[in-house]
Amino acid sequence: MDFLSPLLTADTLKISVILLTLKVAGIATVVSSVLGILTAWCIARRPFPGRTWVDALCALPLVLPPTVIGYYLILLVGRRGLLGPWLAEFGINLMFSWEGAVVAATVVVFPLIYKSARAALEAVDHNLENAARTLGASEWKVFLRVSLPLAWRGILAGVMLAFARGMGEFGATLMIAGNLPGRTQTLSLAIYSAFQAGDDAQALALVIATSLLCMGVLILADKLATGGLSFGRGA
Amino acid sequence: MIDVSITHRLPPARGAGGKGFKIDVSFATEDRTLVLFGHSGSGKTLTLQAIAGLMHPREGRIVINGATLLDTAAGIDIPARDRGIGYVFQDYALFPHLSVRKNVEFGLGAGHRASVAGNGSVSMADGASGKQRVEELLELFEIDHVAHNLPGNISGGQRQRTALARALATNPRALLLDEPFSALDPLLRVRMRKEFTRLFAHFDIPAIIITHDPDDVDAFADTLVLYEDGRIRHRLNFRELRAQGRPALGLLMALMN
Numbered sequence: 132m133d134f135l136s137p138l139l140t141a142d143t144l145k146i147s148v149i150l151l152t153l154k155v156a157g158i159a160t161v162v163s164s165v166l167g168i169l170t171a172w173c174i175a176r177r178p179f180p181g182r183t184w185v186d187a188l189c190a191l192p193l194v195l196p197p198t199v200i201g202y203y204l205i206l207l208v209g210r211r212g213l214l215g216p217w218l219a220e221f222g223i224n225l226m227f228s229w230e231g232a233v234v235a236a237t238v239v240v241f242p243l244i245y246k247s248a249r250a251a252l253e254a255v256d257h258n259l260e261n262a263a264r265t266l267g268a269s270e271w272k273v274f275l276r277v278s279l280p281l282a283w284r285g286i287l288a289g290v291m292l293a294f295a296r297g298m299g300e301f302g303a304t305l306m307i308a309g310n311l312p313g314r315t316q317t318l319s320l321a322i323y324s325a326f327q328a329g330d331d332a333q334a335l336a337l338v339i340a341t342s343l344l345c346m347g348v349l350i351l352a353d354k355l356a357t358g359g360l361s362f363g364r365g366a
Numbered sequence: 367m368i369d370v371s372i373t374h375r376l377p378p379a380r381g382a383g384g385k386g387f388k389i390d391v392s393f394a395t396e397d398r399t400l401v402l403f404g405h406s407g408s409g410k411t412l413t414l415q416a417i418a419g420l421m422h423p424r425e426g427r428i429v430i431n432g433a434t435l436l437d438t439a440a441g442i443d444i445p446a447r448d449r450g451i452g453y454v455f456q457d458y459a460l461f462p463h464l465s466v467r468k469n470v471e472f473g474l475g476a477g478h479r480a481s482v483a484g485n486g487s488v489s490m491a492d493g494a495s496g497k498q499r500v501e502e503l504l505e506l507f508e509i510d511h512v513a514h515n516l517p518g519n520i521s522g523g524q525r526q527r528t529a530l531a532r533a534l535a536t537n538p539r540a541l542l543l544d545e546p547f548s549a550l551d552p553l554l555r556v557r558m559r560k561e562f563t564r565l566f567a568h569f570d571i572p573a574i575i576i577t578h579d580p581d582d583v584d585a586f587a588d589t590l591v592l593y594e595d596g597r598i599r600h601r602l603n604f605r606e607l608r609a610q611g612r613p614a615l616g617l618l619m620a621l622m623n
Contacts, residue, residue: 258457259462261418261453261455262459262461263472264447265420266533267447267473269447276461281462281463
């Protein structure tokens with residue numbers, strides 16, 4: 132059990148790495164949730180020309196290699212990218228910053244939330260939404276009071292999955308935010324660095340920490356999904 | 367009071383082939399209750415959806431109590447939320463995540479009367495008077511003791527009363543009921559029919575009721591419209607027949623064959 136002892140020293144188990152990872156994954160999940168749920172709502176509502184294309188575009192980060200996503204993001208928000216100079220005017224520089232890691236994680240987890248939100252929103256009984264409309268509800272009220280609460284459980288599953296995926300994000304983050312210890316180095320990047328440097332104790336400590344965090348997320352997701360409101364038989 | 371004329375063509379269901387479904391109906395009445403009778407798939411529900419603004423006919427004109435809700439020739443198509451039409455769905459469509467009280471309160475404060483021209487009664491479904499109206503409805507419909515329950519945890523009759531109370535809470539200009547009693551067991555059906563007769567008289571609100579149960583026709587029809595395959599086959603003033611005590615069943619059988 133000798134190899135476990137370094138795990139217990141605060142120096143090896145870098146709390147700051149874990150906190151940064153949670154911060155990046157957390158913010159990315161929140162941003163992606165808002166964008167993903169609203170996009171899913173717009174697309175699920177009714178067919179429009181080009182809907183298949185928009186849907187495919189929204190799901191694309193799911194299948195694209197993370198390095199490709201990273202490359203696109205550099206083309207978009209890099210210093211000489213499409214939006215880079217414009218962002219610089221506001222003093223925003225996403226390259227090699229933790230905010231850049233958030234952007235990368237946001238794009239990578241977006242499809243997980245979008246997909247589950249669309250499926251959950253489309254599964255809501257249209258008669259309930261129509262009933263709300265005949266009762267004078269605006270489309271926004273229909274969404275907030277009827278569709279969203281009824282789809283919430285399905286959406287939540289995607290949100291938790293997105294958070295877990297965001298914690299493990301590697302490729303796109305590496306390309307846009309780099310691997311700067313103490314600044315942009317998240318758990319998976321730190322594991323890779325420790326392994327490359329031959330620091331097996333640190334790598335193992337971080338691997339175990341990551342595994343525990345992900346287990347925690349999955350258990351929490353399960354608790355939320357099964358322990359939430361029970362509506363009984365729908366009337 | 368009620369003046370409806372719509373033409374619409376639904377495309378054939380995917381993979382079903384055929385020529386789709388065409389609806390072309392027109393009826394008008396000054397009576398309080400109008401019953402649409404006919405086989406399943408004859409266009410009755412489509413008609414109610416068009417009146418409520420949930421379906422948009424290619425051509426048509428719908429006027430309720432002087433308010434023009436739809437006039438395709440004049441480019442008028444009031445959105446569903448502004449039509450002030452109370453709709454009781456066949457499966458009630460109660461919000462399963464909201465209590466009975468929240469369901470009944472749902473339409474309060476929507477202010478849907480503002481943008482509809484016409485002489486509809488002034489909405490009192492706002493603010494304190496709206497809350498008071500909800501309390502009165504909960505009591506009147508005998509669902510005040512289950513007001514905190516979710517719709518999944520109340521009986522079929524209570525569910526139906528909740529659906530009707532919810533539709534009436536917004537003080538609608540007309541009430542649409544899609545097979546209101548079909549989900550109830552026979553004994554409850556008889557009782558709810560009696561209750562509804564009393565309530566319709568109490569609220570004095572024009573109602574259009576879909577059914578394929580002759581007993582509903584006996585209980586409610588002032589005017590009877592017989593649907594067949596997207597068209598109106600007969601239109602009868604049923605009030606006189608009812609006054610003569612003639613049961614609807616024989617008459618309907620003769621007319622539908």
